[in-house]
Amino acid sequence: MTGLAERLAPPASVPYPGAHLGLRWRPLIASDGPAVADLIRRVEAADDAIHRTSASEVADMMEGHSGVDLLDTAIGLDAEGRVEAVATVRVETAVTEMAVAVVNAFIAPHWRGRGLGRALLYWQDGRARQLLVTQFGADSEVPAAITNIVDSHMTDRRRLYIAGGFHAQRNFAVMYREIEGSETAPPARAGYTVVPWHEVPVERVRALHMEVFQDHFWPEMRGVWWEEAITELDRRWSFVALDPRGEPAGYAAVGRPADRWLAEGRTEAYVELIGVGREHRGGGLTSALIGSAVQAAARSGVSRIGLDVDTTGATHAHAIYEHLGFIDDRSQVYYSIEH
Template sequence: MTGLAERLKPPALVSFPGSHLGLRWRSLIPSDLGAVAELIRQVEKEDDAIFRTSSKEIADLALGQCGAAPLEVIVGIAQDQGIVALGSVKILASLTEAAVAIVNAVIHPSWRGRGVGRSLLHWQDGRARQMLVEYFGADCELPASIANWVDGHMTDRRRLYIAAGFYAKHMFQVMYRDLEGSESRGPVPEGLHVVPMSEVSFSKLHHVHSEVFADHPLTEARDFWWERALEDYEDRWSFVALSDDGEIAGYCMSGRPAESWIAHGRLEAYINTIGVAPAYRGKGVASAMVSAATHAATQDGMSRIGIDADIKSPTHAQAVYEHLGFLNDRTRVFYSIDQ
């Protein structure tokens, strides 16, 4: 494979979106965070976003190059409204199998349909190419991607990505199960026992997580899932299946999506990541762990629990979750430009 610079062809210069759009653009500064938080929450409410951005994630936007991964964030400022648009490019530095940049944009509804999103995506594409080459090196032969997740019902945003050359690489089905009647736990496969996740080393869990998703088509999302799961991790609803000799057979990491609680006025749990080691698949391990999570969340007064299923999963995850009482809600699409 040729080097990143030859494949990505980063532009020599990437300018901010033009002033003809009616906005003044500059890099985000810490004092912007209050206005940015207000913008993000207003936009997510307007768009009925499936997942809501946490306060920590918003605060992390100010870290830039000082954070764990290279990150660049710019804001668009209207003369009479303040910050009405935001664009970010983040390198997934923790990945070793691929060079990946995640792009994200937030635009106030009153500023849509004016070309802001298209111009912002053009800046993101150029900066992503530059940052990938800067971070990984011009001669790096890792496969490269510029990517983002888009809620399936956000058709205008999906059209924008498609027009810019992105393609729908993967789709995930968001599913929910009402928790009434989940007071009892299901059976645990013979030779295994289910324990709270806090009883197991997280470094060992991360290693197993990497092995479980080693052959997944979205290698670039593996560590993103892990890091996201840790953001709102709730130990009381998270479990590990262990063999009698202490081997990790599977894990189920659930979270407390506090921003969704506030947005929807409903208490719910969400299984952010779940995996079963290859040697233990087909033995009911996932069912046992989901059962433990639903039982624990019910005991804490949650009204429902969610999970997302890879629609193309070779383990037929969606069918497994349907058998456990989960029903389809909405979809999320992973868009990518691969080089």
């Protein structure tokens, strides 16, 4: 494989969007936090976004995840100094087997339709290429990707990414099951037990996760997904399945999406990660884990439980979750430019 610089061809310089578009641009600083958080809330409400950005994620826009990601930002200010747009480019430095940059942007609804989206995406694409080469080196032979996930109903944004050279790689269905309050968990298969999350050392569950998600379409990201899930984890609703030897055979890491509670006015639990070891599949452990999470959430008075699933995967997971009572709500599309 040729070097990263040759494949990515980063531009020598990448200017901010032009002043003719009406906004003044500069990097994001800490004091912008309240205005940026307010902008994001307004944008996500107007767009009816599936997932809502948390305060922790806004903080990550200023310093990267846990302060370690390579990052660049741009905010657009109107003539009165109000924040009307924000864009980020973040290199996942925790991922070393692949050079991954994630781009994201929020533009106030009344500023759309003026070319800001195209101009920001041009800036993000150029900066992503520059930052990936900076992080991994010009001669690195690791594969590279510039990525984002877009709600499928946001058709204008999807057209923008397609026009920018991104390709739809995967579709993720967001599924929900309503909780009545009287649910009970089905028994685990013979010889297996399902125990609360806190009863198993977390490093043993993480080792199982890393093994399970080696089969995922993007295994290089499994460590990042684990850290994100642990950040959201609610131990009341999370469980581990143990095999007859007492070793972890499966797990369900379930979170409490507090920002979505506030946005939608109803309580829910959300399965951040679920996995069953290869040699333990086909025996109902997924059903036992989900059932335990549903029962626990019901006891907490939660009104529904959700998850997302790769509908293009080869595991037939979507059909399994339908059988467990989950119904498609909406969906998201994973876009990337890969080199």
